[in-house]
Amino acid sequence: MIELWRGGLCESLHFGHAVIADANGVVAAWGDPGAVIFPRSSCKMIQALPLVESGAADAHGLGGRQLALACASHNGARIHIEPVAAWLDGLGLAEADLRCGAHLPADPDERRRLICALESPCQIHNNCSGKHAGFLTLNRHLGAGPDYVDPDHPVQRAVRRAFEEVTGEEAAGWGIDGCSAPNFACSVAGLALAMARFARPGDGRRGQAQRRLVKAMIAHPELVAGEGRACTELMRAAGGRAVVKTGAEAVFVAILPERGLGVALKIADGGTRAAEAAITALLVHLGILAEGDPVVQRYLTGPLRNWRGLATGELRRAEGFPA
Amino acid sequence: MIELWRGGLCESLHFGHAVIADANGVVAAWGDPGAVIFPRSSCKMIQALPLVESGAADAHGLGGRQLALACASHNGARIHIEPVAAWLDGLGLAEADLRCGAHLPADPDERRRLICALESPCQIHNNCSGKHAGFLTLNRHLGAGPDYVDPDHPVQRAVRRAFEEVTGEEAAGWGIDGCSAPNFACSVAGLALAMARFARPGDGRRGQAQRRLVKAMIAHPELVAGEGRACTELMRAAGGRAVVKTGAEAVFVAILPERGLGVALKIADGGTRAAEAAITALLVHLGILAEGDPVVQRYLTGPLRNWRGLATGELRRAEGFPA
Numbered sequence: 190m191i192e193l194w195r196g197g198l199c200e201s202l203h204f205g206h207a208v209i210a211d212a213n214g215v216v217a218a219w220g221d222p223g224a225v226i227f228p229r230s231s232c233k234m235i236q237a238l239p240l241v242e243s244g245a246a247d248a249h250g251l252g253g254r255q256l257a258l259a260c261a262s263h264n265g266a267r268i269h270i271e272p273v274a275a276w277l278d279g280l281g282l283a284e285a286d287l288r289c290g291a292h293l294p295a296d297p298d299e300r301r302r303l304i305c306a307l308e309s310p311c312q313i314h315n316n317c318s319g320k321h322a323g324f325l326t327l328n329r330h331l332g333a334g335p336d337y338v339d340p341d342h343p344v345q346r347a348v349r350r351a352f353e354e355v356t357g358e359e360a361a362g363w364g365i366d367g368c369s370a371p372n373f374a375c376s377v378a379g380l381a382l383a384m385a386r387f388a389r390p391g392d393g394r395r396g397q398a399q400r401r402l403v404k405a406m407i408a409h410p411e412l413v414a415g416e417g418r419a420c421t422e423l424m425r426a427a428g429g430r431a432v433v434k435t436g437a438e439a440v441f442v443a444i445l446p447e448r449g450l451g452v453a454l455k456i457a458d459g460g461t462r463a464a465e466a467a468i469t470a471l472l473v474h475l476g477i478l479a480e481g482d483p484v485v486q487r488y489l490t491g492p493l494r495n496w497r498g499l500a501t502g503e504l505r506r507a508e509g510f511p512a
Numbered sequence: 513m514i515e516l517w518r519g520g521l522c523e524s525l526h527f528g529h530a531v532i533a534d535a536n537g538v539v540a541a542w543g544d545p546g547a548v549i550f551p552r553s554s555c556k557m558i559q560a561l562p563l564v565e566s567g568a569a570d571a572h573g574l575g576g577r578q579l580a581l582a583c584a585s586h587n588g589a590r591i592h593i594e595p596v597a598a599w600l601d602g603l604g605l606a607e608a609d610l611r612c613g614a615h616l617p618a619d620p621d622e623r624r625r626l627i628c629a630l631e632s633p634c635q636i637h638n639n640c641s642g643k644h645a646g647f648l649t650l651n652r653h654l655g656a657g658p659d660y661v662d663p664d665h666p667v668q669r670a671v672r673r674a675f676e677e678v679t680g681e682e683a684a685g686w687g688i689d690g691c692s693a694p695n696f697a698c699s700v701a702g703l704a705l706a707m708a709r710f711a712r713p714g715d716g717r718r719g720q721a722q723r724r725l726v727k728a729m730i731a732h733p734e735l736v737a738g739e740g741r742a743c744t745e746l747m748r749a750a751g752g753r754a755v756v757k758t759g760a761e762a763v764f765v766a767i768l769p770e771r772g773l774g775v776a777l778k779i780a781d782g783g784t785r786a787a788e789a790a791i792t793a794l795l796v797h798l799g800i801l802a803e804g805d806p807v808v809q810r811y812l813t814g815p816l817r818n819w820r821g822l823a824t825g826e827l828r829r830a831e832g833f834p835a
Contacts, residue, residue, distance in 0.1 A: 196550070196688065197685055200687070200761055200782070201780060201781055204781075225521060227521070288820070290819025290821075291819060292819045364824065365519065365822055365824045368818070369822055458526050458780075460782065460783055495613060495688065495689070495691070495692060496613025497611070497613035497692050499688055499692055500688075501687065501690065
């Protein structure tokens with residue numbers, strides 16, 4: 190799907206699976222559309238559906254910023270951690286109620302602040318803390334116990350139900366995600382179909398929730414990831430015409446409301462650089478981004494430069510991908 | 513070659529090529545032994561051959577520590593940068609004479625020091641600065657011009673000659689490496705053959721140089737990479753029975769003097785985690801490491817844990833690799 194070239198030779202290459210779907214099913218596919226994958230964080234907008242559909246979001250007065258954070262894999266910058274902390278506070282909860290674990294944030298300023306203050310990061314810095322704040326909000330609404338990441342907990346049972354409904358598949362299994370929540374497996378085609386349903390939502394409660402989550406992500410690309418991150422930069426370049434979301438191990442999805450299309454892809458080896466290049470290639474292919482856009486150069490057409498700024502190589506679309 | 517499993521499903525997988533060779537050629541192979549690759553930093557002991565063979569190393573009184581640094585992709589810790597700075601000083605040269613570019617060091621202490629002091633890293637922090645100090649030493653001996661990374665410069669012509677001789681192949685091309693030096697291409701089998709020649713060196717000037725470089729790397733595993741790095745930890749666990757060296761884009765080589773064997777591998781997608789797992793698997797396969805060794809658990813048998821310490825998955829040897 191994506192190759193790395195250096196000195197006129199193909200140095201490394203990435204295989205993958207990709208599907209473009211509309212609400213009726215597969216429109217185009219590369220690799221194996223039936224390949225079973227873990228969507229990882231790419232399905233956070235699906236995991237947020239019960240939060241909205243249950244009425245929990247409205248009962249707690251959540252706005253677009255909080256819904257965008259619920260769908261985010263954020264950088265842990267101040268713009269991410271301050272609203273999540275306030276959100277927990279509004280629930281009468283604290284950082285210790287989260288179950289996502291702590292890691293150093295990707296945001297360079299907050300990272301530097303912690304390192305130089307010899308402070309440990311907290312769970313609010315975790316890139317999934319917005320999703321977990323959403324889980325806790327749903328949990329408050331359901332009145333269930335504190336272990337909301339248990340796959341048998343009512344929160345996760347609701348997530349699984351929504352996941353199976355929008356992918357049109359019974360989950361092929363589940364694994365424990367980096368943030369300790371269960372992550373359900375589906376085919377690449379099922380994930381693309383789910384995204385197509387977000388792109389062309391119906392009029393019922395499901396459709397209203399999908400429309401609201403898409404609107405929130407499009408309105409706040411800086412909350413969905415952060416400065417310098419592919420999701421944020423690709424969404425900004427798409428100018429409201431696409432939701433773009435990454436997941437660990439090289440998953441990417443896109444929701445294209447204007448076209449009524451959903452996109453899902455997985456690089457087989459889990460290589461993020463190739464997933465970013467492949468989703469960029471598909472957004473160009475679908476007319477969402479122009480080939481000459483700086484963001485396309487950044488994630489796909491290069492060139493790659495070394496520490497002295499010399500051009501050393503480039504990423505290329507493999508023959509037949511996407512056209 | 514290497515798979516990542518989560519929740520009972522294979523989430524990601526890595527294809528690759530690997531060869532075990534003795535001085536007569538291929539002993540065992542997986543994938544395509546003829547695949548053409550850039551060895552990147554895995555061939556630094558080859559790039560150091562002209563430094564020793566020319567008499568430059570002796571003329572400048574280089575000891576084992578400097579030779580290990582010439583073969584290193586180091587962490588930029590104090591133990592690496594101080595001797596490189598002293599080495600340059602001894603040549604009457606300075607940081608500005610390097611052509612490797614600057615990047616933040618991997619060593620957490622030195623990295624923290626720079627970040628919190630708002631200091632920029634210098635070229636001596638570059639993981640290749642020892643190799644470049646070696647190039648500059650050879651250059652002083654040859655009396656050639658300052659642009660020692662030009663592929664037509666006498667230093668690089670000498671490197672190419674040594675590279676082609678020990679791999680037994682005419683270079684299939686060259687690219688610009690991350691450190692701006694030319695990197696010559698060869699087959700995986702050619703790289704393994706070169707390592708076998710380091711494992712069983714002859715009596716001439718070439719053999720003496722190979723023996724000296726192997727001895728230096730084995731004596732100073734902490735200089736070849738650094739604390740927490742695979743090369744250093746695998747060499748320590750091998751207890752002097754193996755030289756292990758990584759290269760960017762998922763190349764790994766090993767030199768096994770006792771067995772007279774050389775190993776080379778390349779993960780096709782450039783994924784470092786798989787290259788580390790694959791070289792570990794081959795060192796177990798060859799009886800250099802025990803399956804139960806903590807270093808084997810760290811790089812291969814896992815489990816993988818998330819931010820809360822939960823076991824979320826594991827790396828596995830793909831069927832047929834290595835046995």
